[in-house]
Amino acid sequence: MVNVLKATERTSDRRSQLRELREQGGIPAIIYGYKTDNTPISIDNGEFIRTMREVGRNGVISLDVDGKKLNVILHEYQEDPIKKEVIHADFLAVDMSQEIEANVRVELSEDAEGVRDGGVLQQILHEVVVTAKPDEIPEIINVDISGLGIGDTISIGEIRGNYPITINHEDDEPIATILAPRVEAEPSEEETETEKAADSENTDTEEKE
Incomplete structure (x- = not known):
């Protein structure tokens, strides 16, 4: 059974209207692909999240755009880097009999x-x-x-x-x-003698003080 996600066609891409749409819990999106002109739409954020949880990242969705249903997959999406919320989505209309x-x-x-x-x-x-x-x-x-x-x-x-x-x-x-696991190299004999000499000098200095 294909999950249905409702969408509404948009008529404007003005920043003020996109901001208002997001503030009201919507996501601006676009559809393109099989037998479909590039069509700007809006979807409900909560419904989108629920649908993607059910179908998965590559699942087929029945996108209901004002009563017209199209088989689509989520092609790309943009996320707010701070809020981690989806702010735009691209849906690819597909022919179920053709490979993609x-x-x-x-x-x-x-x-x-x-x-x-x-x-x-x-x-x-x-x-x-x-x-x-x-x-x-x-x-x-x-x-x-x-x-x-x-x-x-x-x-x-x-x-x-x-x-x-x-x-x-x-x-x-x-x-x-x-x-292979990292193995720390054993100190060479010369390095060991140098460390001992440094320790001895530090001890002598401390005793003089």
Whole structure:
């Protein structure tokens, strides 16, 4: 079942009206894409947050613009850096039978064997670009790293077959690796003797005082 989000077409982009819209709990937005002219709209902030929680970042939404429904996905959004509130949203109208590109977040699951042995996990790829039909785009790409030991790396080629979509990256592109633990170098004999001499000088100075 596709979630419905109600919207109203806007007739103005004047700053004063956009500010008033936000103050009243709305978000200015725009629709473009499949069989759709660029259309400025407004949506309710609370309804938008509720819908995105239910469908996820890449979920398909039925956008009801004054009674006309369009299948869309959230393409981009702008957020106030201080208030952390969405201040503008771009919706892409899609043809459900045609593949599109989308960015999908990468999450690592399970503790790696190498981390338990003291290694340091480094996630290199946090997002991947995929191609799929709109309703087949996953919310996240989950990568199991439990078998990685110190010095091991997991790459795109090793997860490609886990999802029935096209991952638009080279097979050898690394996702995560386990680095060897840092080992502090032992001080050399010369450094040790220098430290002892410095300590001795400090002691002599303190005794004279």
